Amino acid sequence: MTSLGAVFRPQSPPEQLREVALAAEAAGLDQLWLWEDCFLESGIASAAAALAWTExxxxxxxxxxxxxxxxxxxxxxxxxxxxLFPGRFLPGLGHGVQSWMGQVGARAESPLTLLREHLDATRALLRGERVTTEGRYVRLDGVALDWPPAAPTPVFAGAKGPRTVRLSGAAADGTIFEASTTPADLRAGLRLIEEGRAEAGRSDDHHVLVYMTAVTGPDAERRLRAELALDGREMTPGLGAAGDAQTIAKAVEQLADAGADSVVLQPTADETDPVGFVRFVAQEVRPLVG
Known part of the structure; x- marks a missing residue:
């Protein structure tokens, strides 16, 4: 069965997160995802709070x-x-939006190398290993966590371009695809993931998660097109969904059929009712998704 989630976008003020997390929990939502977009809200602080508020x-x-x-x-x-919250935390790593990284003096000459080194080091440390490495960006000398996770923990990687998608297959435990991903894009991405996994000799599970823009209510179609236009994708067929729960569930099923293990619905940036959005996803869309 495909897992269904929703995004609490950091365009909403952080003080709204508690109500959204509690509503998601009460409504039976599978997953709530947070973004650490610059320069809006912290990922770690927000996740810790949302986990503490829920069970x-x-x-x-x-x-x-x-x-x-x-x-x-x-x-x-x-x-x-x-x-603190066994089995409930799903971290994803990415090389960041390069213009934002440049604003804070952290832009890397090779974002892919940087991401690969972080993935390798992070996954090893979380397995309880003692790590010594002298990479281009990550340098550790006999580092081991005193309190590693008590059970295996997946680390996702965000991926968009072909090289990053292939890297995710090789070096991460799951891949996060952004909302500009159509079912056809996802199928192509899965082939790249498998190429990376084959090159790395991996045969373990690899979880594939896809964000999808979803809009319901009055003027939904116009709001979706306006959101997609921000990335110049308003004319792309099969991208996002606008309408009632059945329409959105059908779009979720298309991504699931293309290979998504989890589909995470994201509201538009102009969404004024994030609580209502997560309730809609959990109570109206979820029952329609196989």
Whole structure:
């Protein structure tokens, strides 16, 4: 069965997160995902709060930009949340939006190398290994976590371009595709993931998650087109969904049929009722998704 989630977008003020998380939990939503977009809201702080307010809900961060972090300290934070909330925390790493990274003096010459080094170091540290590495960006000397997670913990990678998607297959435990992904794009991405996994000799599970823009209510179609226009994708067929729960569930099923293990619905940036959105996803769309 495909897992269904929703995004709490950081365009909403952080003080709204508690109500949204509690509503998602009460409505039976599978996953709530947070973004660490610059310069809006923290991923770690927001995830910790949402997990503490709830008991069952899985909370993901998609994504934590690795140029902003030391691999050892980031792994320590991830391990702490895993131990505090076993089985409920879903971290994702990414190389960040390069213009934002440039604004804070953290733009890397090779974002792919940076992401690969962080993924390798983070996953090893979370497995409880002692890590010594002298990479281009990640340098650790005999570092081990005193409190690694008690059970295996997946680390996702955000991926868009072909090289990053292939890297995710090789070096991450799951891939997060952004909302500009059509079912055809996803099928092509899955082939790249498998190429990366084959090159790395991996045969373990790899979870594929796809964001999808979803809009309901009055003027839904216009709002969806306006949102897609921000990326110049308003004329792309098969992208996003606008309408009632049945219409949105059908679009979710198309991504699931293309290979998505989880589909996470994201509201438009102008959504004024994030609580109502997560209730709509959980109570009206979820029952229609197989």
């Amino acid at each position: 069952r809900l899985k909370v993901g961060i998609g994504l934590l930009p690795v140029p902003l972090r030391n691999a050892a300290i980031a792994s320590m934070e991830l391990a702490t949340l895993h131990r």
